[in-house]
Amino acid sequence: MTSPITLITGTSSGIGLEIALQSAAAGHTVIATMRDLAKAGALRDAASANGVTVDIRQLDVTDPASIDACVASVIADHGRLDALVNNAGAGHVATIENETLDDVRQVMEVNFFGVVAVTKAAMPLLRASGGRVVTVSSVGGAVGQPFSEAYCAAKFAVEGFMESLAPVAATVGVRVSVVEPGAVASEFVPNIGLSSAKMVAEAGAYGPALAGYLAASGSSFSKAQSSADAAAAIVAVLVADAPPARAQTSDSARAFVGTKFADLDGSAVQALTRTWVAG
Template identity: 80%
Template sequence: MTSPVTLITGSSSGIGLEIAVQAAGGGHTVVATMRDLAKAHRLRDAARAIGVTLDIRQLDVTDADSIAACIDGVVDTHGRLDALVNNAGAGHVGTIENESLDTVRDVMEVNFFGVVAVTKAALPHLRASGGRVVTVSSVGGAVGQPFSEAYCAAKFAVEGFLESLAPVAETVGVRVSIVEPGAVASDFVPNIGLDRASMVADAGAYGPALDAYLARSGQSFANAQSSADAAAAVVAVLDSSAPTLRVQTSAGASAFVGTKLVDLDGGAVLGMTRTWVAAAD
């Protein structure tokens, strides 16, 4: 069989880097993309360490010209596109009274509209190849979490978009899947640039709740899944002959998302998340 041509966004570090290397090791022709090619050294080193070759290209998921140039270039070079992995995204912590609407729009632009724009551009080529779209969402795409309003809103939107697209895309031979990691030990959280003390000091009336939430989050990430393990779940979806719509990357993520999927009145989710923002006695 021809090696499937797989484009991955957000490949400079973390889950995206691991997806690129593992997929290439598994026989995919990987086009690994990132916004800033100056950050490609870690990816190149990881690929070299296991003896695989990657096609590394620039792609900014918030820039229509960058998207078009990248996808057109991939098809010109490789003659086809078999899979798209939407992995690029950015974390965010904040609550709406204390931040601007422009900040919320920026979070939506990267985490939601970026997925929509790249998927739209890729679909004609995926339709031609009978390919698939695999999108890295989050357990935050199923369960709303304190001080993650904009981020979870974006991930909820991603999941609604893809869940709605899936049956339509399937009629033209394209499979759609959503992968939901929980806490993952990667650069994703450090890249948010959290300064707990200053954030709590600036949070005003929300300070005690934010302090409690950040303390709980620190404990969660202390026991986080590795990027490699989370990426393996994504690659398994890429290679599956019958991929499901929704996949979690760990038993903990499945249990967490399961809280929402059986919670018809919302009481179970609120009962859980209220404890995250309760100040210690």
Template identity: 65%
Template sequence: MTATKTVLITGTSSGIGLATAIAAAQAGWRAVATMRDTAKSGPLLKAAEAAGVRDLVEVRVLDVTDPASVETCLAQVVADHGRLDAVVNNAGAGHVGTIEEETIEDVRAVMEVNFFGVVQVTRAAMPLLRASGGRLLAVTSVGGVVGQPFNEAYCAAKFAVEGFMESLAPVAATVGVKVSVVEPGAVASEFVANVGFDPTAEPAPGPYAPAFAAYLSHALGAFGAAQTIEQAAVPIIEVLTAEHPAFRVQTSDAARAFTGVKLADQDGSAVQAFTAPWVK
């Protein structure tokens, strides 16, 4: 691995994206760390300095929901570095809610950033990855495999990403591009804080309030045993550098056990039995 290889990573202002940018640079990649608002790059740059890889981390503006932003960023990367060797689609946003209590616009917004953002970056990057024989990764979630209560829109978006990438993988392979998805479980990051509700607040009254209180108790327990962002980034770099990467990779034993419930569940009954107690 040499610094001549360039990887573009979306959503690097915090969390897994930040840790992946640092780990990629430590592995010898030039890490193009993108985010919507580069004013939020302070933690990333501080971490890069501390890791001794500041010269391999460059911050660029990229809003995955804006086609012009995507095209401009990729064009600038190629103009400056001559090639693009890998893309890690990591940008996304959490969302908690149930369909009766939210709007279609809420759901569309979740799909826009978590699914269509991946599609837009992938579409723009594929010609460049074809030219380099590169890698295309998407950081999805165990929620892209197992549907979870009060995560209908979020899981729908992540399911869509998994279906998109799984369908693209054999096609991309015919032109020399390796495609993988990486599925984190609970990760200690700002993701939970960004979901948009206060976990210490009383659930809003309504027909789903008891179920939501039960779900929230379960979820907070799961994140209490979360892996670190640095631990979650390790498998991403392994996929990025492996000669023959697997299509689907989980970031922890807990994530493997979680997704295994569904992947061996042909009729769906195991998943339903697994998640039903979360809301009782």
């Protein structure tokens, strides 16, 4: 059998870079995409060091022309696509009173509409190959978290979209999965560009709550899962004969998401997340 042709978004660093390396090591022909090819050096060097080959291409998930060009290049070079891994995303920390609606819309563009747009473009190819879609969500796609309204809203939307798409896609032979990492030690948090002291100073009435949240999240990320371990759980779903509709990347992520799914009235989640904003 020929190796599966797998398109992965957001591979310049962190989980995406590791997914690309591990998918290639698992025998996939990896098309590793990123918005800015100037950041390709880390993946290129890691692939060389690990003795694997990845095909690095430009793809901005918020740019329809970029998506169309990338998918067209896959068709031209390979004639098919067997798997899509939606990994590209961007973090965001704010509360609605202190940000603009344009800020919220941008979070949705990158984290939700980008996923939808790439999935839409890939579906005809995946339908033809009997392929699969694996989307990297977050525990924030199941549990709403303080100062993450827009980010969690986007991830909730991703999960609702994929959960709804899954049974429909299955009727034409395409399997759909979401994978939920918890705290991961990667470039994702630094890439948000946070200055904690500045944020707290500018938060007005929300300053004490924000300081509590940043302290709580800092503690969480001090015990974070490695990018490689998170990617291994995602690649396990990618290569599974019968992939689950939803999976988590660690025991702590499973426990956290499990709190939500067992919490019919919302009291357990609220009791938990209120402690993150306590002064």
